[in-house]
Amino acid sequence: MFDLTGKVAIITGGSSGIGAAAARTFHQLGASVTIGDIQAEAGEALAAELGDRVRFSRLDVTKQDDWERTIDETEAAFGPVNVLVNNAGHSGHWKPASELTLEEFRKVCAINQEGVFLGMKLVLPSMIRAGGGSIVNNSSGYGLVGAANNLDYCASKFAVTGMTKAAAIEFAPSKIRVNSIHAGVVLTPMVRDTMASLGADGDVFIARMPLNRGADPSEIASVMAFLASEAASFMTGAAVPVDGGLTAQ
Template identity: 50%
Template sequence: MGKLDGKVAIITGAAQGMGESHARRFVAEGARVALTDLNEERGERIAAELGGNALFLRHDVTSSADWGRVLQETEDAFGPVTVLVNNAGILGPVTPTAELGEEEYLRVCAVNQHAQYFGMKTVIPSMRRAGGGSIVNVSSIAGLVANVGAPNLAYVGSKFASRGMTKLVAVEYGPDNIRANSVHPGYIKTPMMVEATDENGGGIADAVPLRRMSEADEVSSLVLFLASDDSSYITGTEQVVDGGLTAQ
């Protein structure tokens, strides 16, 4: 018996990093999973590796029309969706507010914030038809404190927004047995983090009480818990996985 037997999940940004890790854990625990991303080649390969309980769908998370198509194709393949992991996200440029371009600001907010709105708006009716579900919105420690892991104003604003939207949805849809929680990772070993820091954690890990960056699978353990019935009375919370970084 897997922890996610009978669950149908959509995981965005699933072609690499944390999203890929979440998808692999979900399938291993019995879920049927739609992996979505813009990286078709890698996404298709991962889905093929995972077998019949995985489906890859090309997906622009900033498009409400694309969200409608992804939901329809997921329901056609697996049935009503009971888990949504809004994982897709971008950092944007490392720059002070006065130098942040309008186009860069809007792009970061579109991927990190607006996409989570589109995802929840689209998937909640499917969860209601299924009798309930779990939404996991991936935010950041930059959605808790502005001076840690914050490349720019748009990133911080979008990650704080993710946290707030999650709480509202948890309150609104609790009576429908739909739970919503936000996850706030710190420094995680993913391609995006390595590209942004040009390292594998040597320097920035010194600031973490546990003295290391997290592996993606350590975040997946938390996401899996929140998606499963083990967390059946947990909703509206922010779950921090940062090695103690924000405790200082």
């Protein structure tokens, strides 16, 4: 597939779903990986399973101290960071805007938007020490198109799309590429729980995909690996749909 030998990566939300698939894929392709997540038991188990070149760090992406500790620990274990996958996220509350509270809105934006900001800002010195790198931000198909009853999630993911483009321009002189991924329905535990909570309405998620199925997390992880690799060396500021055709409509 792609060679990530010698890369040092931090993957947030790496204990399950897309993040766990990315950790497996990156490790398989030769990278050293820090799994960052608040789900410590699952993250530690995955790190133990993968073994050499993988470690776990408890990381709440909304907390600057957690970010600083995780980056420092990664550098101490593997060397300067040259790949960051901002994957941790909140699925939103899926309710009309009139029923959405300010606290709910802020919680989603804190994780999905502010967490990405902190990651990009705080990893920058390490990537400069590494001589460059690649940041992959997991936005969403709903960071390119809107959806009813999804204002909090769409707001946060559109912000990720814009921040990616701004950072790509700003970080380019430091040889740091920044791209975003825009998935459709990915059959992760978080998405399955959201669909179950919506009952029959959850079928609408799949019906919106022209490919008429949800993605396996590994299908998103493989595109993350591509963007992290030198195969994508001339890509920066791109918003890459991996969405089963959602945004082609």
